Amino acid sequence: EFTLNLLARLNREIGSDFDLDGFRHHAVYARERGRIETFLISQRAQRVQVGGKAFEFAEGEAMQVEYSYKYTDARFAELAAAAGLKVTHGWNDAKDWFGLRV
Known part of the structure; x- marks a missing residue:
């Protein structure tokens, strides 16, 4: 939910048209890098408008949204x-x- 909030904010603040049900949160701990890597995974082929530009996402395509380092x-x-x-x-x-x- 926290990660999907990024898309909700883009929709609200700059008029993007992300379908929040069209993405799911996915995170992994990359031990060798000492960080959590967070992604949003497209649940289907879709086209999204962001800042007046169109972006295509394939089903299963990952959008990397965060690195959280642990020290x-x-x-x-x-x-x-x-x-x-x-x-x-x-x-x-x-x-x-x-x-x-x-």
């Missing part, structure tokens, strides 16, 4: 340091699924 605390600290930053505080949710670092 260990150590890796995130390395990335921050490479950008000239330092992690000083961190919080995680009760299930340890999400975290915030500043």
